[in-house]
Structures are given as C-alpha cells and as structure tokens.
Amino acid sequence: MVIKIPYFEYSGKQIFYQIKDNNSQNTLVFIHGAGENSNIWENQFYLNIEYNIIAIDLPSHNKSNSFPELSLDLYVDVVKKLVDSLKPKNLILGGHSMGGVVIQEYYFRYPNDVTALILCSTGGKMRVGQLIFNSIKPNYQEYLNYLKVGFFYKKTSKKLIENVILETSQIDPDVTYRDFKICDAFDTLDKTSSIEIPCLIICGKADQLTPVKYSQFFHDKIINSKLCIIEKAGHGVMLEKPREVNTAIESFINIESFIDNYLENND
Numbered sequence: 001m002v003i004k005i006p007y008f009e010y011s012g013k014q015i016f017y018q019i020k021d022n023n024s025q026n027t028l029v030f031i032h033g034a035g036e037n038s039n040i041w042e043n044q045f046y047l048n049i050e051y052n053i054i055a056i057d058l059p060s061h062n063k064s065n066s067f068p069e070l071s072l073d074l075y076v077d078v079v080k081k082l083v084d085s086l087k088p089k090n091l092i093l094g095g096h097s098m099g100g101v102v103i104q105e106y107y108f109r110y111p112n113d114v115t116a117l118i119l120c121s122t123g124g125k126m127r128v129g130q131l132i133f134n135s136i137k138p139n140y141q142e143y144l145n146y147l148k149v150g151f152f153y154k155k156t157s158k159k160l161i162e163n164v165i166l167e168t169s170q171i172d173p174d175v176t177y178r179d180f181k182i183c184d185a186f187d188t189l190d191k192t193s194s195i196e197i198p199c200l201i202i203c204g205k206a207d208q209l210t211p212v213k214y215s216q217f218f219h220d221k222i223i224n225s226k227l228c229i230i231e232k233a234g235h236g237v238m239l240e241k242p243r244e245v246n247t248a249i250e251s252f253i254n255i256e257s258f259i260d261n262y263l264e265n266n267d
Contacts, residue, residue, distance in 0.1 A: 003045055010081050016063035017082070020045045020053040026115075027088035028253075030055040031079065033097030033121075034179030035171045037062035040096060040164075043242035049253050051092065056082065058102075060175045070178045072186070075102045076109060083113060092253070094118035096238065097210060098179050101126055101186045108191060116198040118249060121207055121235050123214035124192045124221075126183035133180065140173040153206045153234040160239060192221040199225040200252040202245060204233030226252060 004021060007014040018038050028051040030041040038055035039062070045053055057064040058075050067074065079102065083091060091114055095103035100122025107114050135142040144165050152161055168176075199222050203215035212229055219227035228248040233240040 008082055008085060010059075010078050011067075013059070013065035013067065015059065015065070015078055015082070016057040018045070018055045022050060022052050024050050024052050025089035026051040026091075027083075027086055028053050028092040028094060028118075029079065029082070031075075031093065031095040031099030031102045032056070032058065032061070033095075033099050034183055035168050035176030036096070036099075037167060037171070039167055040236075041094075041238065043238060044094075044246060044249070046242075047246050048250055051090075051253070052086075052088075054082070061171060066172075070175065070182070072101065072105055072182050075182075076106050079103075079106055080110065080113075090115040092116045092118065094120060094249075095122060096120045097122050097235065098126070098183050101183055104188060104195075105186075107195065107197070108188065111197075114197055116200070116252075117195070118200045118202065118252070119215070119218055120202045120245075121204065121210050121237055123210050124189040124217065125187040125214075126210070128180045128184040133177070133184075136173050136177045136180070140169070140176075143173075143176070144169055150208050151235045153204065153232050153240055155232065156234065156236070156240050164236060164239065189217070192218065195222045197224065198252070200248060201225055201227045202237060202248060203227075203229050204235060204237035204240065205229050205231050206234045207237070209235040 004019045007016050032038055032040045038057045041055040047053060059067040059078060060070055093103040093106060093114055100119045103117055147165060148161055201215045201218045203212050215227060219225050230237050230241050230244045238245045
C-alpha cells in the first residue's frame with residue numbers, strides 16, 4: 001500500500017493530507033475530530049474500495065500550518081478547496097466527532113458536491129461538558145488523563161490508548177479548546193431530516209462522549225441511512241475496532257449498493 005503525503009495551499013498556507021491513490025474518479029475524504037489529526041484514520045487506508053482515500057490535517061493540526069483564528073467556516077472552506085481541486089465524480093465525506101460536524105456543515109452548504117456521508121461518533125448537536133473546557137487550558141495533562149477513560153472502551157489495549165494520547169499531546173491546547181468550542185456551538189438537529197444522500201452512521205456501543213442515542217437520532221431522521229453500532233468500542237471506534245468499521249464502510253460502498261441505488265434514482 002502506497003500512501004502519498006502531499007500538501008495543498010489555502011490562503012497562502014500549507015494544508016497537509018495523506019492519500020491512498022487508487023487511480024479512481026471517486027474520492028473518500030476523512031476529517032478528524034477535536035484535538036486529533038489525520039492519523040486517527042490510519043486503519044481506513046486499508047479499505048478495499050474503488051475510491052481514492054484521503055485524510056486531512058485541519059488547519060493548526062499536526063503537519064498543517066497554523067492559523068490565527070479557527071472556525072467551522074474555515075474548516076469547511078479548507079475541505080471545499082481540496083474538493084474543488086480534485087473534482088471527483090463521486091465524493092464521500094467521513095467525519096469523526098468534530099469531523100462529523102464539519103462534513104454535516106459541508107453538506108448543508110454544498111449538497112450537490114456530496115454523494116454520501118459517513119458519520120462516525122458524532123451528532124447533530126454537540127454540547128461539550130464543562131469538565132473538558134475546565135481542564136484543557138489550565139492543565140492539558142488532566143484533559144489527556146480524562147481521554148484515557150472517556151475516549152475508549154474499558155478493555156481497549158493500553159498501547160493503543162498511549163499512542164492516541166501521545167498524538168493528542170502534540171496538539172496545541174488552545175487549538176483543542178477552540179475545536180471543542182466549535183462543537184459546543186453546533187446544533188443542526190432541525191436540519192437533520194433534510195439530509196437526502198445515503199449515510200452510514202457508526203458508533204461504539206460504549207461511547208461516552210457521543211452516546212448511541214446521537215447516532216440513533218440520525219438513523220431515525222435520515223431516510224436513506226444505515227446504523228452500525230459496534231460492540232466493545234468507545235468514542236475511538238475506528239481505532240478500537242478497525243476491522244468492524246472497515247467492514248461496515250466496505251459493505252456500505254461495495255455490497256449493499258446504497259450509493260449506486262441513490263445515484264441511479266437521481267440521475
């Protein structure tokens with residue numbers, strides 16, 4: 001497997017992304033969550049699909065350049081810039097947690113761009129507990145310690161948890177704080193039923209940050225959707241249970257023809 005690691009330019013700054021180029025006209029773009037980076041999707045580069053697979057470092061995250069102000073508008077605009085440069089025939093957007101916020105907002109602004117959504121451990125309303133805000137800036141280590149419990153299923157391997165905590169520790173605490181502010185302000189519950197494209201909804205059964213009821217709401221409101229609740233997984237479901245997540249995505253794209261049926265009926 002060859003993963004390229006290029007950059008693209010946005011407002012004179014460099015945005016980093018990883019890509020597995022399958023020489024396809026179709027593209028799947030993954031967006032990470034608050035205080036994360038593109039490596040959170042490392043296991044999804046093994047997907048057996050006829051799509052190019054991309055994962056972005058959002059502005060001020062990991063290998064992308066720093067931006068003085070972070071906002072949902074900025075994140076959506078960055079994704080739009082990449083999409084416009086690629087011009088895929090079919091575009092699937094996948095988002096984890098805050099990444100799910102980004103891709104929902106992208107769809108509401110540019111519905112004709114998007115063929116399908118993968119909503120992973122996210123919601124249409126993303127209120128953030130005061131415990132998180134109170135810990136990030138004064139004591140980032142306290143927040144990292146909280147993630148060990150709040151982000152994962154109780155029996156997730158310590159090595160995996162340590163690796164994620166290490167990745168998160170390298171993000172500027174102020175960036176993580178502003179990410180959570182974006183989440184906390186997001187509320188599009190009244191628009192969820194207007195999502196017409198196929199959606200795969202993935203959630204760990206033990207997710208404490210975005211509980212199963214968030215995903216069930218999506219499934220109840222989005223007519224053309226499939227809900228996949230994965231056992232023995234928390235908020236980091238795609239890391240904790242990569243095989244199950246990849247199987248769900250492959251089935252959604254390749255086997256059950258959710259997307260093909262939608263496209264045929266909307267030509």
